[in-house]
Amino acid sequence: MKAKLALLSSFLFIVTSLVFSGGTSATAASTSSVYKISTRNCPATATQKITGTLTLGVSGPLSGPIAPFVDAYVQGIKDRYAYQNAHGGIKGVQLAVTAADDQFNPAMTKSNVDGWIQSGNVQVATLFGSGPLAAVAPDQNLACLPLLMASSSADQYRNIKQYPWTTQFLPSNSVEETAEVKMIQNTFPHNKTITMAIAEDMTGSGAAYLAGMRAAVKGTNVKIKAVVPFTSAPTAAITLKKDKANVVFGALVVPECVQLTGAMARVGYKPPLTVQASNCGSAALMFAPAGAAANGQKLVFWEKDPGNPIYKNDPGWKHYVAAATSVDPTAAVGNTYYETGYMTADMEVNSYLIAAKSPSGLTRASIMQAARNQNYQEPLFINGLKWIMNAKEAFGIMKLQPLVYSAKTKSFDYQGAIINTCPQILGAKNCTGGL
Structure with a gap:
């Protein structure tokens, strides 16, 4: 009692x-x-x-x-x-x-x-x-x-x-991938169909990202064209180049994201859009080492990027x-x-x-x-x-900010408005005023 x-x-x-x-x-x-x-x-x-x-x-x-x-x-x-x-x-x-x-x-x-x-x-x-x-x-x-x-x-x-x-x-995968799909659709507003190839980390984390993306694209114009196991960065890059998708999504963990970017550059491949998972959200460590090859890559994020002059x-x-x-x-x-x-x-x-x-x-x-x-x-x-x-x-x-990497400044720039996934995932009546 x-x-x-x-x-x-x-x-x-x-x-x-x-x-x-x-x-x-x-x-x-x-x-x-x-x-x-x-x-x-x-x-x-x-x-x-x-x-x-x-x-x-x-x-x-x-x-x-x-x-x-x-x-x-x-x-x-x-x-x-x-x-x-x-x-x-x-x-x-x-x-x-x-x-x-x-x-x-x-x-x-x-x-x-x-x-x-x-x-x-x-x-x-x-x-x-x-x-x-x-x-x-x-x-x-x-x-x-x-x-x-x-x-x-x-x-x-x-x-x-x-x-x-x-x-x-x-x-969560449902939150992040829902926001990523929306960001991808905003990047290709005139495409009837947007094709995606996924590089999958071969651990439980990669499987979770993949499952989340498969769920997020249902009912949208984003279609998964191929899933490539990330067991070897060079091999994955060659396969992704052959797939010729509109978007490459890295269902990866650190440091695989920067390894993927480098490997694609070495085989002469730069997709129209590369989206990295949020756990790779370090401009200095996961994007800058790849140089110009990382320019224009996107992700959705929530954290203030260290070293970004806008937070000085x-x-x-x-x-x-x-x-x-x-x-x-x-x-x-x-x-x-x-x-x-x-x-x-x-x-x-x-x-x-x-x-x-x-x-x-x-x-x-x-x-x-x-x-x-x-x-x-x-x-x-x-x-x-x-x-x-x-x-x-x-x-x-449940809210995420789309970011785009700039090789010139070696930091992220805001790319459009904050994406609120709560109404879509939980229903508006279950979203608190804090959101």
Whole structure:
């Protein structure tokens, strides 16, 4: 009975609270759409107060070709946590990060997360990739361990009833690919049919992107002409050149996107349009190394591009740089993956602050309750975009900004208006005012 009353009090608190994090404000969802986390079948740890230290467990490919990007991401998390610790932590609770290598191998990810569940030494977890998330989500939800801001685009784990203790940071496939199809149609407004060839990464992430694109093109004039396995960049480039599609879509992960661009250039092929997946959204790291070959490539994105002169005097960008360098003078603030890690950590901190102010205090359950009910203006989001989570919207990001890469400036330019996918995916009545 006490647990039920505590949850009800938390519910009422989140409805009315206003919390400040990172110099910006965040409000909870409206009463009609607040999601209430259940601890009915959870272990006792779910409702125990967190004291002393809150530890985030990060499982990711800390070795192998993706490691440099993941290392930067993890350092961004560490620096945002360090900044919070320097400003009182979470009502006195200090934040810590422990990272474990999984080599992008789902079995190793599961081993890491299972170990954290059994030891009880980690109160919140996160990970990289749709394959690793698939391996972890069922048991992690049974254990009531909050898994926040997973770097995955898979749609199925947005099902709140099945996976209430899991949130994902990357836009879902349905959101991203819906926006990409709209951007493609805007690029070819006079084409009766727009043909697409897809280069597919051969992991769960590539499969998720492909499934999302297949769903997004249904009922449109965009037709998938070919799907090319990305097992070898040169071989894929030669095959794509033969396909002669209007659009090449890279259903890829870093660093495959820049590898694809380089390989197509080496075989003398530049499609009328190349669209890269959002996880490749670093102008400096995923586009600039390809030189002129990347000029004109497009993507849909939500994050302020580091180094882009248009953000030089942006308040959110300036606060990020000042805060990060105050705790880490060598902080790689110009690295997109560092910035993304810092940004996801900022949204985690926002959840912790809301949870700590709830009647039940800082617990795993109150953290998950807070994470599930957000209307947050993240300072590093492109202006006009917000992080929205509630009982009706489990997507986080449903608006995306089309961008086009300029080889001349080595940065992205805005390409048209922000695309709002919420009405198309959820129906207008289920889209909150925050969108």
